[in-house]
Amino acid sequence: xxxxxxxxxxxxxxxxxxxxxxxxxxxxxxxxxxxxxxxxxxxxxxxxxxxxxxxxxxxxxxxxxxxxxxxxxxxxxxxxxxxxxxxxxxxxxxxxxxxxxxxxxxxxxxxxxxxxxxxxxxxxxxxxxxxxxxxxxxxxxxxxxxxxxxxxxxxxxxxxxxxxxxxxxxxxxxxxxxxxxxxxxxxxxxxxxxxxxxxxxxxxxxxxxxxxxxxxxxxxxxxxxxxxxxxxxxxxxxxxxxxxxxxxxxx
Amino acid sequence: xxxxxxxxxxxxxxxxxxxxxxxxxxxxxxxxxxxxxxxxxxxxxxxxxxxxxxxxxxxxxxxxxxxxxxxxxxxxxxxxxxxxxxxxxxxxxxxxxxxxxxxxxxxxxxxxxxxxxxxxxxxxxxxxxxxxxxxxxxxxxxxxxxxxxxxxxxxxxxxxxxxxxxxxxxxxxxxxxxxxxxxxxxxxxxxxxxxxxxxxxxxxxxxxxxxxxxxxxxxxxxxxxxxxxxxxxxxxxxxxx
Ligand SMILES: Nc1ncnc2c1ncn2[C@@H]1O[C@H](COP(=O)(O)OP(=O)(O)OP(=O)(O)O)[C@@H](O)[C@H]1O
Ligand SMILES: [Mg+2]
Numbered sequence: 001x002x003x004x005x006x007x008x009x010x011x012x013x014x015x016x017x018x019x020x021x022x023x024x025x026x027x028x029x030x031x032x033x034x035x036x037x038x039x040x041x042x043x044x045x046x047x048x049x050x051x052x053x054x055x056x057x058x059x060x061x062x063x064x065x066x067x068x069x070x071x072x073x074x075x076x077x078x079x080x081x082x083x084x085x086x087x088x089x090x091x092x093x094x095x096x097x098x099x100x101x102x103x104x105x106x107x108x109x110x111x112x113x114x115x116x117x118x119x120x121x122x123x124x125x126x127x128x129x130x131x132x133x134x135x136x137x138x139x140x141x142x143x144x145x146x147x148x149x150x151x152x153x154x155x156x157x158x159x160x161x162x163x164x165x166x167x168x169x170x171x172x173x174x175x176x177x178x179x180x181x182x183x184x185x186x187x188x189x190x191x192x193x194x195x196x197x198x199x200x201x202x203x204x205x206x207x208x209x210x211x212x213x214x215x216x217x218x219x220x221x222x223x224x225x226x227x228x229x230x231x232x233x234x235x236x237x238x239x240x241x242x243x244x245x246x247x248x249x250x251x
Numbered sequence: 252x253x254x255x256x257x258x259x260x261x262x263x264x265x266x267x268x269x270x271x272x273x274x275x276x277x278x279x280x281x282x283x284x285x286x287x288x289x290x291x292x293x294x295x296x297x298x299x300x301x302x303x304x305x306x307x308x309x310x311x312x313x314x315x316x317x318x319x320x321x322x323x324x325x326x327x328x329x330x331x332x333x334x335x336x337x338x339x340x341x342x343x344x345x346x347x348x349x350x351x352x353x354x355x356x357x358x359x360x361x362x363x364x365x366x367x368x369x370x371x372x373x374x375x376x377x378x379x380x381x382x383x384x385x386x387x388x389x390x391x392x393x394x395x396x397x398x399x400x401x402x403x404x405x406x407x408x409x410x411x412x413x414x415x416x417x418x419x420x421x422x423x424x425x426x427x428x429x430x431x432x433x434x435x436x437x438x439x440x441x442x443x444x445x446x447x448x449x450x451x452x453x454x455x456x457x458x459x460x461x462x463x464x465x466x467x468x469x470x471x472x473x474x475x476x477x478x479x480x481x482x483x484x485x486x487x488x489x490x491x492x
Contacts, residue, residue: 147338151313152351152393153328162350166341243341243377 002143025141031213036220039213040088048202053221055197056187059115063122064183071127073133075177079168080160092131100124100182113194133175137168139205142180170244180229188222257371266291266401266433267312267329273320274307281307283457287319291400292431296444299454300482305437307456309405312435330394330432333410336386338378338393345374348393366390367426384415388422395430402432407441420446453481458469 013033043049060119064075074092077084104121111117132222141164149163191200197216206214241247258477274282281304284447289295299305310316312323339346349357358374365371368388378386388405394402404423408416424447427434438444444445444451445465453461461481 035253144333144337145339147315148333148339149350150399151315151331154351158351163339163344166339169341241341243379245379 006248028210028212030177034136036216037213040217042161043202043217047241052198052202055201056191056199056223057148057225058149059118059123059190060183060187061196063119063186064126064179066119067123067126067183068130068179071130071175071179072134072172074127074130075210076138077222078131081191089135092128093120096128096132100128104189104193108193111181113189118187118190118198122186125186126179130172132166133171137175140166141167142172170237170247171173171240173233173240176232176236177233180233181226184226184229185223252483255439260325264291264317265289267324267435268320268324269312269345271321272311272323273303273310274316274320275319281457282311285458287452287459289433289435291399291433292427294412294427294434294436294437294447294449296436296446296448296450297452297454298438298441298478298482301439302455305454306405309403309435309437313403314399325424327400328397329403330397330399331418332387332390332402332404332407334395334406335351336378336390336477338364338381338382338386338389341379343368343375344389347389350393352396361392365389367395367429368392368422375480377424384411384419387411391423391426395426395432398430399432401485402427402434404434406437409439415442416443423447432457441482444478451478455477465472 015065016025016030017033020027020030020210025032031039041054057242078089078092100121103124107117107120111120130216145167146159149159154162185200188200191198192204195201195204199221203215203218206212206218237247253288267287268289269285269287272282272285273280273288283468284351285308287308297305297308307316309331311318312325313329314325315331316401338451339345339350342350345358345361348361351358354360362371362374365374368391370385370392378389381389390407408419411419436447438443448465451461451463452459455461463478
């Protein structure tokens with residue numbers, strides 16, 4: 001079955017390669033896969049590809065860390081405190097209704113087109129899914145288990161550590177997965193504007209010179225990083241939710 | 252022995268004493284001027300028709316709900332076993348059993364408790380791998396590992412099949428004989444009451460309407476039909492209004 005599932009993509013690649021080799025596909029439109037691989041190798045050995053990759057990953061990580069922390073902290077606050085919910089939840093829900101990419105022009109006015117703008121945009125995209133899923137997870141903790149915690153004499157902190165956070169974790173991790181996806185989207189958009197490094201910069205630079213091989217390469221890299229991020233999220237879920245019938249390895 | 256014949260105050264104190272308990276939901280009075288005393292090591296079973304306030308009483312004794320009047324004197328935090336096992340699905344069995352146990356040898360004590368309920372080999376297993384009866388045994392171990400002076404059980408075996416239930420009766424009897432907490436067991440099962448109780452109470456209209464002390468050795472045991480009559484089942488016996 002695994003073999004079969006890989007068959008179609010491989011056939012597609014071969015057909016693409018053959019069409020390009022036969023000259024049916026103009027290299028200006030879509031370069032052959034082999035050409036893209038050669039370009040990747042060339043850029044990698046010259047060092048610029050790794051630099052750009054590093055720059056992109058750094059922005060994504062920084063933005064994720066900042067946005068994730070803010071979203072998580074606010075989520076915890078609103079999840080635990082009705083007062084905090086009354087005070088800030090509606091505002092957050094209203095801001096959330098704006099597609100965060102629509103805020104880009106404003107972000108550029110505020111922060112220019114430097115690193116801050118890119119990290120901010122990623123953080124903005126990450127904070128909401130983490131926030132929403134954290135509050136949701138805390139709300140959904142089984143009240144019967146909370147009551148049990150009290151019966152067993154747990155203090156507030158112990159109750160949070162032993163019952164509430166583990167109970168909210170599946171939801172929080174779902175938020176992390178969404179956040180990873182939006183982080184990439186934010187990065188792609190942010191890097192196409194005024195970047196001096198990064199995968200997005202590479203793509204924009206290549207566009208100027210009609211280097212479709214480089215453009216296709218950057219798209220492939222975005223895809224690969226997306227897959228890798230999803231893999232990390234899945235591994236986290238399998239590890240942390242081993243107890244959960246929907247995630248654990250032993251079904 | 253004789254030198255120490257004078258009992259310490261702690262030994263005389265009951266596991267729980269309730270006087271004049273009142274509890275109402277809005278204008279609906281559920282418990283009215285209820286008095287109850289359970290000695291340490293005494294096994295009390297509470298019967299009563301559905302909705303008569305058994306769970307309300309048990310939750311008040313557990314300190315889970317506020318009361319509207321009266322006094323409850325319980326020496327220490329009681330242990331509770333609910334109808335559902337309420338095991339934390341994200342914790343292994345020993346972590347579940349030792350929940351709230353502030354001891355360095357928590358794992359060791361959890362292991363002992365799990366062995367007592369016949370699950371000594373499954374310390375690191377997940378709750379979801381347990382059958383209903385096994386899960387309820389873990390809940391029992393979790394209650395007893397706290398060494399409670401008062402053990403409150405709200406229909407803990409109601410969801411189990413008849414055979415498992417009988418096994419659980421034997422287990423509970425043994426464990427209570429060893430740990431000797433005062434026990435209040437709520438059930439709908441008259442046979443369960445007869446099998447386990449030192450004393451059977453029937454609750455009606457917010458108070459204890461009937462009480463029967465079982466005489467285990469010799470003396471006539473209460474007839475099942477008498478108890479059923481008290482519960483207003485299968486009899487022409489009118490229930491006092
Ligand atoms: N949270 C609540 N709000 C309002 N009324 C309640 C609440 N909980 C219980 N009651 C009412 O109090 C009465 C006693 O309920 P309780 O759960 O103590 O009955 P019970 O004897 O345990 O019944 P059962 O045998 O069916 O479990 C019922 O009439 C019920 O409707
Ligand atoms: Mg009940």
